[in-house]
């Protein structure tokens with residue numbers, strides 16, 4: 423038997439997908455023209471499938487900081503944070519993140535994926551229990567695999583189910599560690615952090631919140647859903663990423679924990695990988711400064727998200743539960759989703775195709791992301807294309823107005 427025969431089903435699924443037109447997992451952009459436009463298959467297309475929520479990838483101050491850093495400190499650190507990979511700018515960025523969140527300390531990681539992997543697998547030891555939302559991101563699930571703790575899933579966004587599962591642990595030794603997210607990456611729904619924080623307080627647990635998609639897009643100061651819902655003081659660790667609103671790559675954990683720095687010599691995904699390159703540290707520090715000083719970016723992305731979400735709902739699309747910078751269109755089946763995604767791209771609108779098993783409830787989704795850099799005209803163009811394709815493929819249902827009439 424061939425070594426990779428274990429992936430036969432996956433191979434067949436990929437062939438079926440590619441037969442629908444393109445291979446959605448192998449899109450190659452020929453040129454990235456701006457935060458919202460690219461050249462693909464020789465034609466210009468609108469980008470509605472990135473995580474560039476604040477549109478900072480071409481921001482002048484971020485680009486200049488990145489170029490300055492590469493000239494000053496070179497292309498890479500060639501080492502781990504605990505060896506030769508800590509420069510003054512790594513520490514400065516950690517200080518800035520801690521200040522931004524009003525917390526004691528921050529640790530930066532080479533990716534957001536590693537931030538989850540590192541924090542969760544390190545703080546959850548053999549005798550502890552990890553209680554994770556069932557719809558958690560793959561990095562949280564992978565962190566669980568790396569941890570020696572017992573893993574307990576609670577129903578998505580269901581604080582009562584979480585409380586029931588915590589109650590069953592009464593009398594057992596170990597720390598209970600709850601992990602959830604600010605905004606869930608597939609359907610774009612917010613974590614019910616108020617209810618979950620209440621359970622945490624009443625039953626005694628540590629709370630980790632991944633604000634990957636909510637940093638910059640939610641909260642008055644852009645700190646995420648924890649800030650928006652007024653529960654930041656209940657969150658023991660905020661995890662975040664630099665690869666979305668901050669337009670680069672990397673991740674972080676921020677906390678008030680007194681001996682937080684101990685994690686630096688206990689956390690393997692922090693210790694056994696090279697640190698972020700100077701150019702990235704430079705642009706992220708500049709992007710965080712932009713986010714901290716320009717509230718209009720977050721305002722813009724929120725307004726555009728609500729506008730697009732409402733328009734899609736009004737046209738009869740089955741959308742995710744609430745308007746956020748991720749808007750999901752629920753397709754009736756996998757085949758229609760593939761066709762829909764291809765037809766949008768034929769007409770110059772790039773989105774993400776999200777299929778089971780990577781989606782909650784085995785849904786087939788077209789996942790849109792909205793950026794502060796999208797102009798009203800770009801949003802209107804994308805909407806017109808989506809409505810036309812929606813009509814062509816017969817995916818538009820009853821509109822709310824017609825339903826209530």
Ligand SMILES: Cc1ncc(COP(=O)(O)O)c(C=O)c1O
Nearest residue numbers: 533534535559561607634663665
């Ligand atoms: C909720 C969530 N957490 C963590 C990550 C990982 O972040 P990164 O891409 O920066 O590694 C992602 C990435 O999509 C995510 O959606």
